[in-house]
Amino acid sequence: MAAVPLLAVAALLAAGAAGAHSLDEPAGAVAAWRPEAWLLCLLALAAVLYTTGLAHLWRRAGAGRGIRPWQAASFAAGWMALAAALVTPLDALGTRLFAAHMVQHELLMVVAAPLLVLGRPLAAWTWALAPPQRRRIGAATRWRWLAAAWGGVTRPVTAWVLHAFALWAWHVPMLFEAALHQEAVHVLQHATFLGTALLFWWAVLGGDPRSPRGGFALAYVFATMMHTGALGALLTFSQTVWYPTYQQAGGAFGLAPVEDQQLGGLIMWVPGGIAYVIAGLALVGRLLARPDVTPASATPPALPRSGAS
Template sequence: MRVVLILLAAALPFAALAHVPEPAAPVASLWQWNLAPWLLALLAVSAAGYGLGLRRLWGQAGRGRGVSTWQAWAFATGWLAVVGALVSPLDPLGGRLFSAHMVQHELLMVVAAPLLVVGRPLATWTWALSPSQRRTVGRLFQVRGWASLWTTLTDPLVAWALHALVLWGWHIPGAFDAALENEALHILQHASFLVTALFFWWAVLGHDPRGRYGPGHSAAYLFTTMMHTAALGALLSLSPTAWYAPYIPRTAALGFDPVDDQQLGGLVMWVPAGMAYIVAALWVLGGMLTRTKA
């Protein structure tokens, strides 16, 4: 049976720019790194811009002013989480094991996104620009259309709904299968998970531009997100059949049962990812209590 599955995997057609190595490729290829130039360039620019901005900000205001040391470390840790998800050998492994793919997604959504938001990247990046460039960027952000779009996307309810829609939408078997087979869709999938997660965490961690929502609202959004992501994780974990057809030959070729692998991936979304939302909600409520006592 294993020989049949390996032959089926080898026969699957893939585009020349497929995101995942061919199913019949040697297991050793799983330990390759994703060194796509555009991805490395984006990561390098984001890190360099943050570092330069932080240096200029602290040079003028003093170390720890504007952006604290722990916030800078939060950004660095979040940046490394993105590298771990998209550049490390976890990336090719995610193309063959659903559980590894879920680890990728959770690294982006519940590790990298909140840490990057806590690091105050937008404010820090602007300090990497010259004073005249900062003024130009400031004027652009004040343009009515852009300001309205930004206010809408960072509204907690909108950010919550958008993130939930993207999460559930991409896990529909047809959409997930298409992303596994097409490089552009796979990039879009990961980008949409990260970007909507950034808006979500931006909103619930106290960056509501209208000031209409307090810590209690943020805790509610975190709790409900934990509930619906846990529901999706439970559906994946308790399903007796594999949802995603491309994984069946790929996972079997590595000697793993596709259903067991899917159930493990569901548990990753259900338990550790759910705990992240609970911890964040407690942190938000703890901050509220601290301010109340003060």
């Protein structure tokens, strides 16, 4: 039972890594709903643990306490985005259309990941445990090495670098083609995209807006919007097909391969950029709404009353 939160994290990452491409399928097969049973089980595990923990928390602390209703709704929306990316025909369509593949990746990185982070899943999953296990988990979070490791990977600069490296590295033609043709590589690609996106959004959205780190989060969102937009622009304006696998597959859907690639670049550039703008505006709202607390030491001493003898 003490491993339940870790199991739930693994379930989300494994779900994000699932849905390997099958290039041997006929073009007509892409419209079929054929989710893997084990993938559905992983998604169901994450959802059941969250709702169980949420029910326990609200029964103990009161409805809406600890995890607010809008946070629970955020987790539900993120879970549905994850399911839409992996268990609908979109996954199979990604074997034929580069643009569909980009929709899938954007759902994982800029829709599902931030919504899941806002839903505070670790807190909910921990409350799915019995009280003795919760106390053990709480004690484990105070281990210095664990706190240092978690603090290191969730520092905004570290999370930003990891996510940016994953995004650009996996779009190198050699690695992207390997992911299209080898199931293990494709699983690693999706796990890396979702995992680094979760770390990035945790670093950006999970901090205290009253801390200096809260102010810097806006800069990292802006920087991410710029470099992802640059990659999308490169794909959009390129007259050369980067990925030979789509050279013939795209023509089956009425798009020339270069048009398919340009559409995929636009999807990364424009809708993806809008998602970062929305996140940036939300961060600005948090910064403007934070209370201005004046330290007691900054309060000037009272002046002596005039006329005192």
